[in-house]
Amino acid sequence: MTKAISIQSAAVGRVSIIIKALNEEKRIARAIESSLRALERVGGEVILADSCSTDQTINIAKRYPITIVQLANSAERCCGIGPQLGYQHSSAEYVYILDGDMELRPHFIDQAVQFLDAHPAAAGVGGQVIEHNLDSLEYKARVERNAHHMNAGQVDRLDMGGLYRRSAIEQIGYFSDRNLHSYEELDLAVRLRARGWRLHRINFPAVDHHGHDAAPYRLLYRRWETKYIYGIGEIVRAGIGKPHFSLLIKQLHEFKLYFLSIIWVIAFLIISIFCGFFLKNGLAVGGGVFIFCLLFVLMTFLIRKKTFDKAIYAFVSLFMHCAALIAGIFVGRQDPGKKIDSNVMSNY
Template identity: 45%
Template sequence: MTRVSIIIKAYNEEVHIASAIESALAALPSPEGEVVLVDSASVDKTLECALPYPISIFRIANASERCCGAGPQIGYAHAKGDFLCLMDGDMVLDKEFIKTALAFLNDHPDVAGVGGRIDEMSTENIEFKNRARNLSHLNPLGEVDRLAGGGLYRRSAIDELGYLTDRNLHGYEEFDLGARLRSSGWKLVRLNVPAAKHFGHTSSTYRLLFHRVKMGYIFAPGEMLRASINAGYFARVIRSLREFKLWVAVLGYWSAFALLALFTSYGAAFAALALLGVAAIILALTVWKKSFSNGTYMVIGWHVFTIGMLFGLFRPRISPLKPLTVETLRLSR
């Protein structure tokens, strides 16, 4: 009988972790399946809430190794399933998704992973409100380049790659996984079926942005680009990564004005013109989005992530194959 391992990655999810685990247990298609929770050194009651459940629980022992790519990789290293389902600790998995995804994978041997629709349930801040409005654009149906938000993967395809997710990545780990799978000839498909409900951050817009900075998430694009350069799939990444052109545009904008300001006699004038240009962009976005706060946040976010991309690009890397330091808290039977 097919065995499925559901891998949940979590960090400070005491509010949602019980619902996530219960939904995962309910979605297992056979008694031989398992749920594997990987906790990223949470400082709240996530583990206390999770321990009563009949699941395997692992904890990243070294908080400095905490990042989005570490949790799923630890789960992969300890999972026993022929198929691996990835989800976050703030998600509720649809009970029928795995059965539907398994049937599709069995009928399509050239497909490595299957996703479904992810419903954004938290729209208190601008980021998640925009994400909910643009789900069809962010998570298109059919053959896709990534399974953002998780999905069901064929383990044999992952074994060919040598690792599931890159332990160096503070984000974009599913994008990177998709690029590696597709470079190896595999396909990814998102079905028009419910997969999970996502209960994201409910903090204010700029508090969430600060959280992204604090947790290193803004380094992720650069880290992924660095990984793709080292492994030879950079061209595939930049073709698929829509944000890349935006970051290049931001860098080009400021570089051009900086050169004009430094090497001409009209430095102050060019500096003022650059700031006026930013104001004009904010005004245009305000009209387009019908919201000054949204327009302002978008421009600030572009700049923060562009700077983060540069830092991430030059961060030192550890081999993705190197095991992480893990504490085993519980093994399911």
């Protein structure tokens, strides 16, 4: 262990770094050590919010002077619950959220604190994300979707982590929606922006993101299995009737794609059924119409993506996300402001 493990011994400083983790035994030490080093100048606390890891994550984390809290109920695991769990146990003026497969770059926290001190209208600030898993189709698709969110300047959300002002979070009621299996950063962003707060990204390296190595289709299946891709429907349901709903729909570009795709498929399905009942050789004609619908979508992806493997992946991903949109809207919800049941494994 580095000398950084001795940093968190004084009273809480200005920054709480929340590391959310699930089975990160290979990377958690680097995430913790980089967080402790990041607090050397500004002071603060590191809180590991663990979602019931079954590997050595907790045992490794106990070597460091940090607070460790763990979900009491593993059935509640989702991306949104980790940040809120850590926030419950934090106390500093500013709060940073870090994934367990990331490492904080030296001096970013210093730069971020200086930025928020100088810009009182800013609720949060992020930096540049250094990706290390550059070859996966999932990474390439994420870059295509989110490139504009990652540029320096005023942004509409802080994907991949950011430093937030506690007073802004208190104004909107809670940090992260405990019900969301994904899209928790966007949900936080639109709630803040609907209250007049701003978000910024500075041109300074913030984190190294190592990600998880997995074949693209295996990863897609795992995200369905864990309900990660239900997030698109969950965030829409969460926003219905809320002041930020119109802003959410405006920013949720993929929702429009999935919604229109669902309408497209339903329309062709209705035409196919009509052909099957009312035309001679109707079943063949109806089936042909529906196959044409699917081939049209596939060819559109092929033109846009330029390679067959990317087109097939986008095609499969599209229809899985369309199904997840529908499923996510009907997932049950708890009060996002309700205290999360947890166990304190280590307290500093």
